[in-house]
Structure formats: C-alpha cells, structure tokens
Amino acid sequence: MAKVLVKGNEAIAQAAINAGCRCYFGYPITPQSEIGEYMGKHLPPMGRVFITAESELASVNMLIGAGTTGTKAMTSSSSCGIALMQEAFSAMCCAQVPGVIVSVMRGGPGLGNIAPAQGDYFQALKGGGNGDYKIIVLSPSTVQEAIDLTYRAFHLALKYRNPVMLLADGVLGQMMEPAEFGEYPYKDPDVTQWALDGADNREPRNIVSLHMPEGEMEMLTNKIFEKYEQIAKNETTYEDYLLSDAKLVLTAFGSVARVAKAAVKKARDNGMKVGLFRPVTLFPFPDKDLHETAVKTDMILDVELNKGQMLLDVRSAVFGACPVEFYGRPAGGLLTPDMIYKKITELYSKLENTEAGVK
Amino acid sequence: MNGDLSVIISGFGGQGALFAGILLCHAAVVEGKHTTWFPSYGAEMRGGAVNCCVNISDYDVPSPIIDKADVVIALNDASQEKFESKVKSGGFMIINSSLSHLQTKRTDINYIKIPLNELAQKLIQPAFVNVIALGAFLEKTKILKIESVKQVMKEMAKTVSAKKAALLPNNLECIDFGASIISQRMVTV
Numbered sequence: 350m351a352k353v354l355v356k357g358n359e360a361i362a363q364a365a366i367n368a369g370c371r372c373y374f375g376y377p378i379t380p381q382s383e384i385g386e387y388m389g390k391h392l393p394p395m396g397r398v399f400i401t402a403e404s405e406l407a408s409v410n411m412l413i414g415a416g417t418t419g420t421k422a423m424t425s426s427s428s429c430g431i432a433l434m435q436e437a438f439s440a441m442c443c444a445q446v447p448g449v450i451v452s453v454m455r456g457g458p459g460l461g462n463i464a465p466a467q468g469d470y471f472q473a474l475k476g477g478g479n480g481d482y483k484i485i486v487l488s489p490s491t492v493q494e495a496i497d498l499t500y501r502a503f504h505l506a507l508k509y510r511n512p513v514m515l516l517a518d519g520v521l522g523q524m525m526e527p528a529e530f531g532e533y534p535y536k537d538p539d540v541t542q543w544a545l546d547g548a549d550n551r552e553p554r555n556i557v558s559l560h561m562p563e564g565e566m567e568m569l570t571n572k573i574f575e576k577y578e579q580i581a582k583n584e585t586t587y588e589d590y591l592l593s594d595a596k597l598v599l600t601a602f603g604s605v606a607r608v609a610k611a612a613v614k615k616a617r618d619n620g621m622k623v624g625l626f627r628p629v630t631l632f633p634f635p636d637k638d639l640h641e642t643a644v645k646t647d648m649i650l651d652v653e654l655n656k657g658q659m660l661l662d663v664r665s666a667v668f669g670a671c672p673v674e675f676y677g678r679p680a681g682g683l684l685t686p687d688m689i690y691k692k693i694t695e696l697y698s699k700l701e702n703t704e705a706g707v708k
Numbered sequence: 709m710n711g712d713l714s715v716i717i718s719g720f721g722g723q724g725a726l727f728a729g730i731l732l733c734h735a736a737v738v739e740g741k742h743t744t745w746f747p748s749y750g751a752e753m754r755g756g757a758v759n760c761c762v763n764i765s766d767y768d769v770p771s772p773i774i775d776k777a778d779v780v781i782a783l784n785d786a787s788q789e790k791f792e793s794k795v796k797s798g799g800f801m802i803i804n805s806s807l808s809h810l811q812t813k814r815t816d817i818n819y820i821k822i823p824l825n826e827l828a829q830k831l832i833q834p835a836f837v838n839v840i841a842l843g844a845f846l847e848k849t850k851i852l853k854i855e856s857v858k859q860v861m862k863e864m865a866k867t868v869s870a871k872k873a874a875l876l877p878n879n880l881e882c883i884d885f886g887a888s889i890i891s892q893r894m895v896t897v
Contacts, residue, residue: 525746
C-alpha cells in the first residue's frame with residue numbers, strides 16, 4: 350500500500366478504526382481534538398459508537414464499561430484531562446479491564462499551555478491512581494510508529510487485560526508526514542471466557558476492583574504482578590541506533606528522540622562515536638538492555654522535553670555502570686538538533702580529555 | 709535539487725497559508741521525498757495569525773518544528789514582523805507587498821517583494837495569493853517540480869465539493885503565474 354500524507358492525530362484515529370475499535374468516548378482538548386473529530390465523523394456511519402462525554406471522568410468510566418464486555422474501546426485526552434482519569438486506570442488494572450488511552454501531551458503543570466511537551470512521563474508511568482498497578486505505555490516517535498503502536502495497543506490491552514496508553518505529544522499529534530496504514534497485524538485472544546455478555550446459560554460473572562476478604566487483595570496483586578513480569582519478558586521494545594561502538598549514548602523517547610537522532614547523526618558525521626537508545630515501550634522499560642549498553646559505554650546523556658523524568662528510570666537501569674547526564678527544557682521550550690549537538694560535543698570532549706589524562 | 713529545505717508559510721486565517729503547506733507536502737510525497745508539516749494550532753481563527761512549518765528532505769526529518777528556516781513566505785505584515793528573524797542567514801523571504809509596507813531589517817538575507825493581492829485580483833480573486841506565492845517559491849528554490857503540485861491539485865479536486873473542484877483551472881493557472889513572476893523577473897529577485 351502506498352504512503353499517504355497524514356496528521357498524527359488522524360493517523361491514530363484511523364489506526365484505531367482499523368484495529369477494530371468499536372467505541373470511542375472523549376472530551377475535546379488541544380492538542381488532540383482531531384482524534385475525537387475523526388472518530389465522530391467515521392464511527393457512527395460504520396455502526397460503531399462515538400460519544401462526546403460530559404467530562405474526561407465520564408469518558409474513562411465509559412471505557413471501563415466497554416472494556417468489561419471485552420469490546421475494543423478507546424478514549425483520548427491531553428495532560429490535565431489525563432490527570433482526571435487516573436482513578437479509573439487504577440481500577441482497570443485491579444479489575445483487569447482492557448482499554449486503550451491516547452495521551453497527547455501538552456505543557457504543564459496545571460492547565461499549562463498547548464505547546465508540545467513531555468512532562469507527563471511520570472503521570473503515565475508512575476501514575477496518580479492508588480495502589481500497586483502499572484499500565485502498559487507505548488511511545489511513538491513518528492506518525493508511522495503512531496499507527497503501528499496504536500495497533501499494538503489494542504492487541505496488548507486484550508492480551509493482558511490491562512489498560513494500555515499510547516503516549517504521544519503535541520508535535521506528533523499535530524504534524525503531518527507520510528505513513529502507511531497496512532492492515533491490523535494481530536490475532537486477538539478470545540474474550541468469551543471472562544467478558545460480561547449477559548450470563549445467558551452460564552454462571553454470572555463479576556468484574557470488580559473491591560476485594561474485602563482477608564488475603565484476597567494480596568493474592569490478586571501478586572497474580573497481577575506476575576502478569577507484569579510476563580509483559581516485561583515478552584513486550585519490551587527499544588530502538589538501537591548506532592550503539593555498538595558508542596562512547597556516548599543518548600537516551601530519549603517520543604518526538605524528542607527524532608531530534609536526538611539527527612544530533613547523533615551529525616556527531617557521527619564529525620567523527621564522534623555517539624549512539625541513541627530509544628525506549629519504545631516505557632512500561633515495560635528496557636532496563637536490562639539499557640544496563641548492558643551502559644556497561645559498554647563511557648557516558649549516557651538523557652534528553653527530554655521536561656525537567657528530567659525518564660531520567661529516573663534511566664539512572665535506575667544504568668545503576669552506576671556509567672555517569673548519566675541530563676539535558677532538557679520544560680514545557681514551552683523547544684529542542685533542536687543543534688542544541689543537542691552542542692551538548693554532545695561538550696560532553697564528548699570532556700570524555701576525550703579524561704581518556705587522555707588516564708593515558 | 710537535492711538535500712533539504714525548510715519553509716515557514718505565514719499569514720492571517722483565510723489566506724491559505726496552511727493549505728499551501730499541505731500542497732507542498734503532498735507534492736513532496738509524489739516525488740518520494742521525506743516531508744513534514746506542522747501547523748500553529750490551538751486558538752487560531754479566521755483573521756487571526758496562522759503559520760505552518762514544512763520540511764522537504766532526501767533524509768528523515770528530525771523535528772517538524774522549524775527553529776530557523778531557509779525560506780519564509782509572509783502573506784501579511786504581521787507575518788513579516790514575526791518571522792523575519794527566523795530566516796537562516798543566506799536564506800530568503802517572500803513578502804506580500806500588497807499587505808506589508810514594513811521596512812526590511814536584515815542585510816544577510818534576500819527579500820522578494822511581490823504584490824500578491826493586486827496580482828491575484830487581476831488574475832482571478834485575492835483568495836489565490838497562497839498558490840501564486842507557492843509558484844514563486846517553487847520556481848526560486850526548484851525543491852520540487854511544479855508538475856508535482858499540479859498533480860496533487862488534480863487529485864484533490866476529485867475528492868472535494870463540485871464548487872471547489874471548479875476552481876482547479878484557476879489554481880493551475882495561478883501556480884504557473886507565480887512561477888512566471890520569478891522566471892520572467894517581474895519583481896526584483
């Protein structure tokens with residue numbers, strides 16, 4: 350199939366439709382309103398459900414409702430809207446309800462601004478919901494990857510009966526670039542063993558997130574965490590860009606990773622051994638792979654459009670194997686290849702001076 | 709032309725700055741190039757300021773947001789004011805001299821002043837300033853073939869309302885006319 354020019358938000362919406370999304374619930378917010386607009390135009394004529402909810406809280410609770418029936422469903426929002434949904438994410442993890450959430454980050458904290466940012470890494474990964482839970486978080490850096498990871502999000506949600514978040518940002522949501530849709534590539538698991546479908550000729554089922562009997566909550570949480578271990582084992586994905594001989598390794602996710610990649614390319618063109626480690630899945634975080642990379646390199650530079658959030662996971666994975674530096678700007682800032690390149694040259698010359706000193 | 713080029717197209721809402729960028733991007737896809745389009749978004753409205761960043765390249769485009777552009781197309785005075793400092797040294801700026809009488813401030817970039825509204829009015833109607841500017845831009849940079857843009861226009865005409873599709877011949881005429889402004893040196897280049 351030929352490449353088409355498509356806007357990030359619309360690519361995500363069309364990919365969701367291709368993936369078999371039967372219900373979309375949402376409340377408009379910049380910079381992701383085109384997702385709802387697209388769904389509103391395309392879902393009803395297909396006999397599928399589109400609801401403009403009265404709030405983000407309503408959207409995400411509708412998502413729970415659809416999820417309990419094993420129906421593929423999605424909601425989408427941005428930073429302060431996602432903040433309102435956190436309680437439901439915790440409930441979905443506990444009750445093991447599948448669902449896809451698209452988070453297109455804007456500036457924060459507070460209502461912030463509508464500029465692209467990456468300030469919601471903690472929100473997505475460390476959650477504002479209560480209890481021990483994890484949602485699967487996928488981080489696209491191109492419109493093509495936004496399509497591919499939307500497909501994957503729907504599949505993983507059903508495969509593991511867990512909410513899955515596609516964590517994009519204003520750059521990816523608003524930009525257009527050529528991409529190819531292809532077909533939904535996954536075979537989804539059977540949901541009839543657990544879904545609520547009317548209890549006709551079978552025992553009633555109950556999907557809940559309240560477990561009062563002694564020991565039940567602990568047992569369930571342990572079981573759910575075994576599932577998370579399986580997810581980490583099976584689904585961890587990252588991109589290796591020129592890592593094998595790199596003395597300085599950049600870490601970056603999402604749209605910032607493509608800027609970092611250009612800086613790495615420029616550094617390579619100028620004879621510096623620099624590479625890029627880009628986590629595609631943020632949970633599961635590729636910590637083992639990053640640690641192995643850290644052991645073989647001299648320094649890691651984490652680049653983010655925030656004050657240093659993924660940085661904590663990077664440091665935790667590196668675990669002292671090499672020094673970790675950070676370069677970033679908070680909401681409203683902009684990172685260019687030249688800015689990152691300048692930081693690379695600064696750190697790289699430090700590395701070379703240290704090496705010369707040792708010799 | 710090989711390599712890559714970044715352009716910011718800016719004007720007031722309704723002048724078609726965003727659409728001109730989309731046309732460019734589609735034409736880049738026709739020629740198999742890498743391309744990105746990124747609009748100003750959010751609180752935009754008819755009459756307000758809008759702009760888009762377009763990258764066309766033989767390689768992956770890093771960021772769709774342009775910090776310094778090779779070319780800026782300013783369809784009104786506010787755009788000239790806002791983006792004059794964003795042109796790379798050695799780059800150029802197309803200014804709609806019908807709507808901007810501002811003094812130019814830099815000596816390290818070139819200015820191409822075209823009375824776009826007057827010309828568009830003479831030819832058809834002022835709504836075509838964006839397409840005429842695009843023609844001039846393409847003739848000057850040679851980054852893509854005018855034919856590719858025309859192909860995109862013809863394809864698009866098949867998917868829009870009959871009223872809009874009827875404007876196809878005007879669009880085709882305007883893009884050629886825009887190119888002729890440069891090739892026939894109708895303005896100082």
